[in-house]
Amino acid sequence: MNWRALDFSDMEERLREVVKCIDAVTIAKKFLVRGYNVSPEAAKLVASFSDPELLITEVCKISKNSFMICEEDVLSAIKSLESRMVQKVQGELRRKEVQAQERVRVLKDAGNLAVEGNVEDFVAYFNSRLEKLSKIFRTRIQPTPIRNLGRLRGEVVSVVGIVNNVSDRKESVIVELEDQTGVINCIASGKVAEIARELLGDEVIAVTGTLRGNSIIADRILFPDCPVNGNRKSVDFGVAFISDTHFGSKGFLEEKWRSFVKWLNCETSMSDLAEKVRYLIVAGDIVDGVGVYPDQEKELAIVDIYGQYESAAKHFEGIREDIEIIISPGNHDAVRQAEPQPSLPKEISKLFPKNVKNVGNPALIELEGLKVLIYHGRSLDDLVTRIPRLSYESPHKAMEELLKRRHLSPLYGSRSPIAPSKEDLLVIDEVPDVLHSGHVHTYGTGMYRGTILINSSTWQAQTEFQKKMNLNPMPCNVAVFMGEKIYRINFNGG
Numbered sequence: 302m303n304w305r306a307l308d309f310s311d312m313e314e315r316l317r318e319v320v321k322c323i324d325a326v327t328i329a330k331k332f333l334v335r336g337y338n339v340s341p342e343a344a345k346l347v348a349s350f351s352d353p354e355l356l357i358t359e360v361c362k363i364s365k366n367s368f369m370i371c372e373e374d375v376l377s378a379i380k381s382l383e384s385r386m387v388q389k390v391q392g393e394l395r396r397k398e399v400q401a402q403e404r405v406r407v408l409k410d411a412g413n414l415a416v417e418g419n420v421e422d423f424v425a426y427f428n429s430r431l432e433k434l435s436k437i438f439r440t441r442i443q444p445t446p447i448r449n450l451g452r453l454r455g456e457v458v459s460v461v462g463i464v465n466n467v468s469d470r471k472e473s474v475i476v477e478l479e480d481q482t483g484v485i486n487c488i489a490s491g492k493v494a495e496i497a498r499e500l501l502g503d504e505v506i507a508v509t510g511t512l513r514g515n516s517i518i519a520d521r522i523l524f525p526d527c528p529v530n531g532n533r534k535s536v537d538f539g540v541a542f543i544s545d546t547h548f549g550s551k552g553f554l555e556e557k558w559r560s561f562v563k564w565l566n567c568e569t570s571m572s573d574l575a576e577k578v579r580y581l582i583v584a585g586d587i588v589d590g591v592g593v594y595p596d597q598e599k600e601l602a603i604v605d606i607y608g609q610y611e612s613a614a615k616h617f618e619g620i621r622e623d624i625e626i627i628i629s630p631g632n633h634d635a636v637r638q639a640e641p642q643p644s645l646p647k648e649i650s651k652l653f654p655k656n657v658k659n660v661g662n663p664a665l666i667e668l669e670g671l672k673v674l675i676y677h678g679r680s681l682d683d684l685v686t687r688i689p690r691l692s693y694e695s696p697h698k699a700m701e702e703l704l705k706r707r708h709l710s711p712l713y714g715s716r717s718p719i720a721p722s723k724e725d726l727l728v729i730d731e732v733p734d735v736l737h738s739g740h741v742h743t744y745g746t747g748m749y750r751g752t753i754l755i756n757s758s759t760w761q762a763q764t765e766f767q768k769k770m771n772l773n774p775m776p777c778n779v780a781v782f783m784g785e786k787i788y789r790i791n792f793n794g795g
């Protein structure tokens with residue numbers, strides 16, 4: 302048995318030698334045609350190369366005046382080919398990186414602009430808010446400065462100001478309005494009073510009415526609002542929207558996340574939509590954080606914040622590399638709590654894979670022409686608390702109110718802390734195609750005057766705190782915008 306096997310392997314070896322020699326002869330002929338002689342060793346070396354034709358061309362190129370091609374000539378040609386190959390691969394990678402960077406344009410990253418927060422900034426902040434939003438009104442009405450109203454008694458006037466105070470007197474509502482020149486009371490009754498009752502305070506509005514004594518009898522209350530845009534945005538790629546992943550929490554829904562990633566990576570049968578997805582936007586609360594609310598440590602699976610981000614980065618690594626991931630922070634993340642919030646610091650962002658881009662909160666980005674305003678959504682708590690018709694079950698309805706007020710956090714110093722800067726960076730200067738928020742852990746999508754509204758749920762089960770507050774999350778719902786439609790994909794089962 303053994304001798305036969307040995308004999309057979311010997312035969313195989315000989316055969317291989319013969320084939321090699323034939324190859325070497327062919328190689329030698331190819332060199333001869335080009336006017337070169339080649340040593341048998343050099344010919345063998347060329348024959349063993351994966352692409353002999355390419356190598357022969359390279360050898361001839363670098364050995365122009367040689368009479369005989371030897372092994373050294375072939376080796377230096379291989380070296381030269383290899384270095385060109387490495388350069389090509391590097392160039393290709395760089396080109397892909399540049400392409401990806403160009404595809405995601407950050408138009409405005411409020412979180413990464415300097416905010417000092419002293420008393421002068423506070424005054425400048427409100428002046429900026431009033432000025433920016435007055436500008437929007439001036440295209441529709443001609444407001445009179447409050448100081449100049451005295452001369453216009455009995456006339457119909459328009460004023461623009463910041464809401465200082467709202468007092469409900471049952472039959473009527475008195476709105477105290479302030480501009481840079483003075484303060485005036487506006488008395489609203491009937492339908493106008495209904496609008497006045499929904500004022501949060503600190504927002505900029507316009508009031509039109511008749512001047513009686515020292516007050517305005519209001520006929521209309523106007524919001525800066527968005528122009529009606531009938532042109533529905535359409536894209537030939539998919540954008541997936543998620544938020545509030547809360548990595549590090551005991552409530553993080555690991556199995557459901559894995560199903561989502563499997564779907565996104567086109568590893569399931571329903572991959573038609575998934576394969577079109579080019580972008581994934583994450584609107585804050587990437588991790589659960591540490592010490593965000595009392596007794597939070599009891600609900601943490603990872604008690605150290607760095608560890609929570611390491612876990613987050615690992616989970617994002619599982620997503621296919623050609624998807625650009627844009628991450629914006631929320632109130633559970635390791636950045637300043639006051640809005641605007643900066644993007645995640647370097648020591649954390651470096652943990653994430655290369656296809657992750659970090660932006661602040663809020664940030665206006667453009668994806669191949671699609672303008673997306675990302676805002677975590679802390680002020681949605683203010684809106685739901687103050688306006689009885691709004692609820693956490695329909696978060697997109699509360700988001701409409703932000704667009705109407707053209708401000709991401711109108712009420713100053715309530716549940717949403719704001720860092721005052723010389724410029725109010727939370728004003729919605731430019732109306733986006735999509736407004737994307739999270740924070741409330743429920744799912745809701747809608748359309749307001751041409752802007753798509755998306756609130757993108759969570760990946761955390763109901764917490765003890767939410768149980769006490771009777772908040773019912775709708776976890777693991779992903780919104781995907783593709784074509785002109787928003788698709789809802791539920792990974793929570795049912």
Ligand SMILES: [Fe+2]
Pocket residue numbers: 545585586631633740741742759
């Ligand atoms: Fe959250």
